Amino acid sequence: MNTIAVIGAGTMGNGIAHVFAQNGLQVHLVDISQDSLDKGIATITKNLDRMVAKERISNDDKENTLSNITTFTDFRSGVDETDLVVEAATENLSIKLDIFKQLDTICDPKTILATNTSSISITQIGAATERPDKVIGMHFMNPVPIMKLVEIIRGYNTSDEVTNTIMELSKQLGKTPTEVNDYPGFVANRILMPMLNEAIETLYNGVAGVNEIDTVMKLGMAHPMGPLQLADFIGLDVCLSILNVMYEGFKNPKYVPCPLLVNMVMAGKLGVKSGEGFYDYAESRKAEKVSSQFS
Numbered sequence: 001m002n003t004i005a006v007i008g009a010g011t012m013g014n015g016i017a018h019v020f021a022q023n024g025l026q027v028h029l030v031d032i033s034q035d036s037l038d039k040g041i042a043t044i045t046k047n048l049d050r051m052v053a054k055e056r057i058s059n060d061d062k063e064n065t066l067s068n069i070t071t072f073t074d075f076r077s078g079v080d081e082t083d084l085v086v087e088a089a090t091e092n093l094s095i096k097l098d099i100f101k102q103l104d105t106i107c108d109p110k111t112i113l114a115t116n117t118s119s120i121s122i123t124q125i126g127a128a129t130e131r132p133d134k135v136i137g138m139h140f141m142n143p144v145p146i147m148k149l150v151e152i153i154r155g156y157n158t159s160d161e162v163t164n165t166i167m168e169l170s171k172q173l174g175k176t177p178t179e180v181n182d183y184p185g186f187v188a189n190r191i192l193m194p195m196l197n198e199a200i201e202t203l204y205n206g207v208a209g210v211n212e213i214d215t216v217m218k219l220g221m222a223h224p225m226g227p228l229q230l231a232d233f234i235g236l237d238v239c240l241s242i243l244n245v246m247y248e249g250f251k252n253p254k255y256v257p258c259p260l261l262v263n264m265v266m267a268g269k270l271g272v273k274s275g276e277g278f279y280d281y282a283e284s285r286k287a288e289k290v291s292s293q294f295s
Ligand SMILES: NC(=O)c1ccc[n+]([C@@H]2O[C@H](COP(=O)([O-])OP(=O)(O)OC[C@H]3O[C@@H](n4cnc5c(N)ncnc54)[C@H](O)[C@@H]3O)[C@@H](O)[C@H]2O)c1
Pocket: 007, 008, 009, 010, 011, 012, 013, 030, 031, 032, 033, 036, 087, 088, 089, 090, 091, 092, 095, 099, 116, 117, 118, 119, 139, 140, 141, 142, 233, 234, 235, 238, 273
């Protein structure tokens, strides 16, 4: 692997680009929005600055990492002549199917096509291409530079060779890959999302307030952050999409999204990325306090 493309420069895409670039790979960061690309590079720079300040990396490491990343709004130029593509665009089936159809026609037949989807079927995405054996889930966790796990999801047709290549590559990035099969929500979100949804339901039912619910789970269960704060960090739109995929996939009412979550997403309250969710991130002091948990 020498050159990889990362599609989407949002919450996850910029973290994925950061980790590959810091490990010496050439990264093409591709987004339809120049604003997202600018914000993505600003986030990577801020996170690298924090690592330099903590003496985890040198200033040269920071400069080398940044110089390994090139940004593109033109899809074709961004993905052409890459060895691996990691798609981290919006969690929406039709967007992902469209991206993979395009990738299949543009990229070399040898290029592995990975997706960072939280819940959408790898098998269905693979079926949109002529190379389902080379389509795989590479599910990084948020925040990518810090979290060790990569959930590696084998689609029905993903080959052993491609799975082994992606497992090895994840280890080279300093991560711990874990192989799972392709069912809605995989493992991580199948277990996490019902808990977040239940926390929102608890708030919706008036059992307790935001701070109280998060405090119970932080201090009572030793979770590093409360479920409502975690939902804000993931993005409430992303949580809603994942719950909908699991509900559709299993037809089990336990995955029905709480009406409060649905309402908040319709109102544009998406969590950290929109400036407001269960917490208010508009005051820079509060946002800084929360983000410092990741430093
Ligand atoms: N947020 C999380 O905590 C988290 C964790 C693990 C996995 N994921 C998954 O990662 C993926 C990205 O999620 P996110 O939270 O980074 O979303 P986000 O909303 O922060 O960013 C999505 C980015 O994709 C871009 N985009 C949309 N359509 C595009 C296209 N056709 N081509 C190129 N770029 C396009 C958007 O402009 C945006 O910058 C989703 O599949 C999500 O389920 C998210």
